[in-house]
Amino acid sequence: MPSVEARLEELKISLPELAAPAANYVPYTVSNNQVFISGQLPKWNGELQFTGKVGREFSIDEAKQAARICGLNIIFHLKNACNGNLNRVKSCLKLNVYVNSSDNFSEQPQVANGVSDLMIEIFGDAGKHARAAVSVPSLPSNSVVEVDAIFEIN
Amino acid sequence: MPSVEARLEELKISLPELAAPAANYVPYTVSNNQVFISGQLPKWNGELQFTGKVGREFSIDEAKQAARICGLNIIFHLKNACNGNLNRVKSCLKLNVYVNSSDNFSEQPQVANGVSDLMIEIFGDAGKHARAAVSVPSLPSNSVVEVDAIFEIN
């Protein structure tokens, strides 16, 4: 099996180079063989890319793209948790996807697939995860989506 | 102690026969002795039973019943995670209950008791769990409630 880094290259997927927490917390913690990743926004090198609500400022496809970028930030931190070696990732255990929407939006699963698809593209079977996707009335910095995650690593 | 299956029979509780994820994720993952169950909607054999908001389309009692059905779907997946043997369930560690409501609703605990009561009916002391219950402005397919869960199994 090719390494995860090789797959990232093959899929032409770039990770951000920077992803700092917005407040007094850390990007991840490790317990036993589990990594808890803080809620990530669709930032690229620290700059928020999507502010507003899906169904108002953004289409489902745009919000799905935002969810994918949250996932790239998750993998950025996960790589640090693995001391740079993403081949240590054994399983994506759980994703929680929070979608900033009006109260008549019901396509959260489509938005959440933006990050879910990414995990499976990159990690294959190890990327198959449990998930919860819900709407929220607002998010930090008016982001359109936020995603947190739990992984198992070797 | 009677088996969990015997208790299900005694309590005349039926599990659904089908509960497929709505998108690109899996119903559960396993890490060490923990099972992470995806957010479940009040579906019966895949058909959503309650669409709308508590306090508008549904009473608290109806939403509580919906939460119970989410729990039956959770147990459906948990049984698969246990290779069919629910006696392997050691503890319901955590439930997250997301209630689709207007912004003046404050009885989330009553709604969430629908799934909490179920866990304790079925598993006894092993069903006693930590919980968070919050409102959300909308849910996938306009469901009235969504519940995810973490269990410990033997």
Next chain:
Amino acid sequence: MPSVEARLEELKISLPELAAPAANYVPYTVSNNQVFISGQLPKWNGELQFTGKVGREFSIDEAKQAARICGLNIIFHLKNACNGNLNRVKSCLKLNVYVNSSDNFSEQPQVANGVSDLMIEIFGDAGKHARAAVSVPSLPSNSVVEVDAIFEIN
């Protein structure tokens, strides 16, 4: 290093004397070396201190204070999970902060720092945690904030 109890005294931080669950669940569960704490409201000895929305009834600073009180209730339960010995706390793994706000509020991280700061004051490096902070349209008993937590203990 001084004991956690000594640090609580030094910082003049008092824990509540009472913090009972509002419904059919328990305040915490333990799995392996992890403690799952139920969603806590800003109650003092069981009495809710802040009902309403941040940005309407409460300023950011007031909501931040409410989040801190949620944290005191979390530590109350954590102490019980440790059989009274908070020196057994190895790591605050994750906080989920749910902020009751209107849909144009975007300062969830500032509110959540109320509980984050507390964890780091009390536990030092062991209090550094992963976090997710989101808004919700309403909470149990119309509370302004709710926080749940996962810890690792020895």
